[in-house]
Amino acid sequence: MSFDASGSMKTLARETRIRFGATPDVLTGATMVGPGEALSPDAFLLSLPNGLRFHYHRGEGVICTRPSGIAEAEVALFHAGSVHGAIAWLNGMVPLHASAVLHQGAVSAFTGHSGAGKSTLAAALTREGFPLFADDVLVLDLSAEEALLAMPGHKRLKLWGDALALTGLTANESVRPAMDKYYVSPPLLEQNAPAPLTTLYFLDPPSEAPCAIQPIKGAERFNRVRSAFYRPHYGAALMSATETFQRVTAIATRLSLYTIDRPRDRRLFSSNVTRVAGAIRDSGPVVRMEAA
Amino acid sequence: MMLTRVASVIETRLDDELVLAQIDNGKFHSLRSTGLAIWELIDGSRDAESIIDLLAARYGIARERCATDVGRFLDQIAAAGLIEQR
Numbered sequence: 528m529s530f531d532a533s534g535s536m537k538t539l540a541r542e543t544r545i546r547f548g549a550t551p552d553v554l555t556g557a558t559m560v561g562p563g564e565a566l567s568p569d570a571f572l573l574s575l576p577n578g579l580r581f582h583y584h585r586g587e588g589v590i591c592t593r594p595s596g597i598a599e600a601e602v603a604l605f606h607a608g609s610v611h612g613a614i615a616w617l618n619g620m621v622p623l624h625a626s627a628v629l630h631q632g633a634v635s636a637f638t639g640h641s642g643a644g645k646s647t648l649a650a651a652l653t654r655e656g657f658p659l660f661a662d663d664v665l666v667l668d669l670s671a672e673e674a675l676l677a678m679p680g681h682k683r684l685k686l687w688g689d690a691l692a693l694t695g696l697t698a699n700e701s702v703r704p705a706m707d708k709y710y711v712s713p714p715l716l717e718q719n720a721p722a723p724l725t726t727l728y729f730l731d732p733p734s735e736a737p738c739a740i741q742p743i744k745g746a747e748r749f750n751r752v753r754s755a756f757y758r759p760h761y762g763a764a765l766m767s768a769t770e771t772f773q774r775v776t777a778i779a780t781r782l783s784l785y786t787i788d789r790p791r792d793r794r795l796f797s798s799n800v801t802r803v804a805g806a807i808r809d810s811g812p813v814v815r816m817e818a819a
Numbered sequence: 820m821m822l823t824r825v826a827s828v829i830e831t832r833l834d835d836e837l838v839l840a841q842i843d844n845g846k847f848h849s850l851r852s853t854g855l856a857i858w859e860l861i862d863g864s865r866d867a868e869s870i871i872d873l874l875a876a877r878y879g880i881a882r883e884r885c886a887t888d889v890g891r892f893l894d895q896i897a898a899a900g901l902i903e904q905r
Contacts, residue, residue, distance in 0.1 A: 591869045628879045706895045744833075744834045744835075745833055745835055745849070745851065746833055746836040746837075746849030746851070747837035748833045748834070748835055749831075749838045749847065749849070750847075753889070767842065768840055768841070768845035769829060769840070769841070769842045771837075771840075771845070772831070772840035772842070772847075773830055776831040776838075779831075779833060780831070780833065
């Protein structure tokens with residue numbers, strides 16, 4: 528089964544293409560300016576304290592100014608993060624702050640604040656047989672009528688040192704020098720075509736409560752979807768209230784949303800993973816309904 | 820004076836709740852149960868008194884109590900800029 532989102536895939540691939548060169552000090556026509564970042568209706572500028580700078584202009588790709596001594600991994604980190612998110616917003620897509628796995632053609636994604644365990648859960652699920660679909664940023668194309676299409680993302684998971692121990696995966700290089708966070712290559716096959724996102728799980732802070740997966744109902748769905756946006760201030764700077772409302776509604780009405788309550792006790796991590804894996808398997812394959 | 824929803828409010832139903840967005844200031848609100856029932860009666864053809872009459876009859880409650888609750892809710896959504904009087 529395949530869904531046609533080749534247009535969005537091509538747009539993302541083309542627009543995220545990076546080359547090295549000179550970048551402007553300031554972004555002209557910026558409608559949003561924050562610390563080290565500026566956004567206009569068709570461009571984005573990211574300036575880091577170490578002198579690394581990214582300039583994106585719609586239709587022209589990304590130009591990176593890389594001072595000597597800045598590691599390639601550092602460039603990749605920001606290119607795959609803020610820059611990727613800005614490019615998605617600037618091209619009419621919606622990036623979620625989520626990691627995702629694939630099961631029978633459907634994507635299940637995990638969102639939560641930074642450090643909530645999105646990547647750790649996705650990494651553990653790859654060991655249960657679910658291919659990794661995206662890590663940290665999951666870009667959605669809302670333009671297709673038949674499904675909410677997710678774009679396959681980066682196949683290099685970023686895990687903290689303690690998460691490596693939990694998941695039993697092996698570290699490659701560290702994400703930044705002297706940071707206890709590492710790139711991990713998941714062991715399973717890669718998916719390079721868009722796939723429908725069917726379920727979004729919210730990783731709430733661990734508690735003393737037992738592991739439970741609960742559906743989210745009513746207006747809470749709306750608030751939860753908004754909370755899952757990646758770099759929401761970029762989206763807010765680009766969209767009117769009506770557009771925001773329409774996009775949140777389009778997502779909230781087409782997905783199953785659940786919270787995952789997790790016990791604080793890390794010894795229960797693997798039973799929690801088993802439970803989530805069961806929920807994903809129970810959700811079944813994507814059935815495409817077509818008129819004759 | 821008839822009560823009417825302001826034109827700059829758009830809405831979407833999610834399960835048993837209604838999410839309202841004010842497109843002129845970007846604020847979001849949600850309504851459920853009684854609040855939603857009152858909202859549905861605000862269609863430009865009724866004033867507060869007739870809404871109170873209808874709800875008191877529908878739920879079989881004393882008109883006085885109904886008037887207090889409905890009045891409070893109408894004040895709240897008027898203050899939020901969701902309705903106006905014409």
